Amino acid sequence: xxxxxxxxxxxxxRNLTQPQFAEAIGIEQSYLSKLENxxxxxxxxxxxxxxxxxxxxxxxxLADIDRQVLHTSLRHIPxxxxxxxxxxxxxxHDARKxxxxxxxxxxxxxALMLAANDGIFYAxxxxxYKSQGVxxxxxxxxxxxQAPDASRVKVQTIEVWGNRGSMYxxxxxxxxxxxxxxxxxxxxxPQNKIMGYVGALLxxxxxxLLVVEWRMRxxxxxxxxxx
Numbered sequence: 001x002x003x004x005x006x007x008x009x010x011x012x013x014r015n016l017t018q019p020q021f022a023e024a025i026g027i028e029q030s031y032l033s034k035l036e037n038x039x040x041x042x043x044x045x046x047x048x049x050x051x052x053x054x055x056x057x058x059x060x061x062l063a064d065i066d067r068q069v070l071h072t073s074l075r076h077i078p079x080x081x082x083x084x085x086x087x088x089x090x091x092x093h094d095a096r097k098x099x100x101x102x103x104x105x106x107x108x109x110x111a112l113m114l115a116a117n118d119g120i121f122y123a124x125x126x127x128x129y130k131s132q133g134v135x136x137x138x139x140x141x142x143x144x145x146q147a148p149d150a151s152r153v154k155v156q157t158i159e160v161w162g163n164r165g166s167m168y169x170x171x172x173x174x175x176x177x178x179x180x181x182x183x184x185x186x187x188x189x190p191q192n193k194i195m196g197y198v199g200a201l202l203x204x205x206x207x208x209l210l211v212v213e214w215r216m217r218x219x220x221x222x223x224x225x226x227x
Contacts, residue, residue, distance in 0.1 A: 001064045001065050001066060002038050002065065002066065002069055003035065003038065003041065003042070003065060003069065003073075003074060004035055004036040004037055004038040005036075005038075006061065006064060006065055007021075007032070007035055007036050007050075008036045009064075010054065011036075018032055018033060018036075024053065024054075025049070025050050025053040025054060026049060026053050027046070027049075027050070041073050041074065042077070043077075044076060044077045044078055044079075047074075047077045047079065047080075048079065051079070058079035058080075058082070058083055059083055059086070062079070062080060062083045067084075070083070070084060071084065095213060098209060098210075098213040099210065099213065101206075101209065102205075102206040102207070102209040102210045102213070103206065103210075104206075105202045105203070105205055105206035105209070106202065106203050106206030106207060107206075108199075108202050109198070109199040109200065109201065109202025109203035109204075109205075109206060110199065110203055111199070112195050112196070112198055112199030112202065113195075113196055113199035113200060113203070114199075115192075115195060115199075116188075116192040116193070116195040116196040116199060117192075117196070119192065121191070121192075121195070122161070122189050122191040122192050122195075123161040123162055123163070123189070124186055124187070124188050124189070124192060125161070125163065125184050125185065125186055125187070126159055126160075126161060126184070126185045126186075126187045127159065127160050127161070127162070127163055127164065127181060127183075127184055128157065128158075128159050128181070128182045128183040128184070128185070129157070129158050129159075129160065129164065129168070129179035129180060129181055129182060130155060130156070130157050130179065130180060130182040131155065131156045131157075131170075131177040131178060131179045131180070132144035132145075132148065132153055132154075132155060132178075133148075133152050133153050133154050133155070133177070134152070134154070134172045134173065134174060134175045134176070134177055135175045135176050135177065135178060136174060136175045137174075137175055139175070141169075141178050144178075156177065156179075157182070158179065161189070164179070164181075165181070166180065166181045167179065167180050167181065
């Protein structure tokens, strides 16, 4: 939309004729006609007068006008320069938000992948412990190794995700059981698989967001340079 198109749009919205609209904004009808047909461009003082008489903020008036027009035929107007500079600042602010958001997503994704790989929240190793039988009160923990009583040998095997060391004791009827580590198996639980997938998606999404933001900023910068 050109400057003249914007003026014509405002006049149409207010259901005014050219003479009525010209009187409302304090200019000659012939000059309004030239402005609406883009045969003339307003001076800085005239633009300020038009904006003031219409009781519009400069940004509201300029928002619909083509940026190429603003960068060329209207750039001499201070309000236009301020509006364009404000747009640059807004783009920079938005760019920073994109960059920080992308960086946060990437870091969170990387942290989740590390946590899944190292088993920080959910262990990746399945520990198998074996007990030969119940140790009665007062018996040595080497009872079954030194002179095992076959009638008392009742092997019990358990598997746990957490590492309980090479040996641990657990209460049992009439005594306690000594469990010794028999085997360690790497078995990645579903929770870590999901965490790894989510982490990878966040990392990829963060990188993609950075690339998209960079390309958009580059394209916008190229358009402004051309203008």
